[in-house]
Amino acid sequence: MANNIHQIDLPKRVIVGSNILQDVGIHISELGLGKRVVIVTGSGITKSYGEEVKQVLVDRGFDVWTINVDRATMDEVERVVGIVREVRSEVIIGVGGGKAIDVAKYSSFLTSTSFVSIPTTPSHDGIASPFASIKDVSRPTSVRASTPNLVIADIEIISRAPRRHIISGCADLLGKFSAVLDWRLAHRLKNEYYGDYAASLALLSAQHIVKYSEWFAMKNIPKEAVRVLVEALISSGIAMAIAGSTRPASGSEHLIAHAIDVVANYPALHGEEVGIGSIIALYLHGRNWKKIKNVLKTIGAPTTAKEINISREQLIQALTIAHKIRPERYTILGENGMTIEAAENVARATSVID
Structure with missing residues (x-):
């Protein structure tokens, strides 16, 4: 800079x-x-x-x-x-x-x-x-x-918004776990600017969804939970403002979500796609993907390709092109992306496809 x-x-x-x-x-x-x-x-x-x-x-x-x-x-x-x-x-x-x-x-x-x-x-x-x-x-x-x-x-x-939209916001925030890992990786390997405070603020937003997941699992989500979500979403936005980029909030999980939109023409809500992307991204990072998948399941967010209305072939294709969405943004997907075989193996290992 x-x-x-x-x-x-x-x-x-x-x-x-x-x-x-x-x-x-x-x-x-x-x-x-x-x-x-x-x-x-x-x-x-x-x-x-x-x-x-x-x-x-x-x-x-x-x-x-x-x-x-x-x-x-x-x-x-x-x-x-x-x-x-x-x-x-x-x-x-x-x-x-x-x-x-x-x-x-x-x-x-x-x-x-x-x-x-x-x-x-x-x-x-x-x-x-x-x-x-x-x-x-x-x-x-x-x-x-x-x-x-x-x-x-x-x-x-x-609070009157459809439940699906509330849960989508939660899933979008859970994506910050992999986004920050990608940001740190780009800092280490590409000497990209990294702001620890902005990253910590984004992670705090995600951690609040994990902490209050039982609230969001309720049939009638309490207003206290909606307020937690709204304040966390605002904090995530402010983390981006502090960073001067979307880095603390958007990494490989968002690239996967955008690739799904390219392949399947916006088949689900953005946060729902990010949730799927987060499972895969955290698996690639070797981190707590099972925990985040369980949180997504607990709150009623999609965790499979079928649940976001795409076929296994569409998901695999999305995974192979995700690295091309923003080639200047380095993530765990690398510069060459995944082969079809690797994409299928990752999707199966995380049970995103059968």
Whole structure:
């Protein structure tokens, strides 16, 4: 790193609690972000939450425009950017799940506007990170985006998310165990920058899912557990902001997940695919893959190819191309990846396939 300069851009304010949407205008005003706002939401129930946020802001004298997005694609980003520039918006608010927040934060980055993150589902760790997953930006990985100026995580709303989405968030966090191992490996073998504090923060997020796995195994997941998950997801995002990259949160397990998306066209939730990738990555590292697989089973996350709707052939193909997804990112997959035979042996050894 040139001159050992390391810039860290963190959220200015993070609010976690219940029934806190009505305070969004107060926080935006106190932070001096501006009065002209574009709200980006999804197309389902998140649209109603977006309307709620809009009404709160209008009542406080903000000028507000809303836009609904169906997918996290560059077409949607360009549509949002066009509206932001047309109305001269100062703030972009993402209200919803991964799609709305990713489109909002990348649009914010492209237009140099302030970004506010209001998640309605805990299925991923992009809530507070300065990276976005935009599906058709050259490759299926994360791109640099805005760090949120403000995060408002309403546990009352997030607790209503589908159970599958909550468990997906847990599985995404468990991937930090292999991500940090990969980061350390790249540091040792490639002299890549490694930040121990960011790595420790990411690991702490993962350890909380292990610690509270019995809560997440419950049929009705308690709100206390959802709060633990949300705070862990936020911490993981902040670890990425501190590191200046996705390294503490994304390693070979994410490359495998992205490869599955390439081979099978997004067959499952991102966190579910990461869970499968984590089992395989930890096996390759010779670490505690059985423990993590048991945790995934305990909380009801997929642990086999069949459970994420892909065939054994598709999984094996994904494993053989995973190292090509981000060739500049060194992981346990190495520079040449796995042969078909090796991929099949790993998948069988971990019982990801029969």
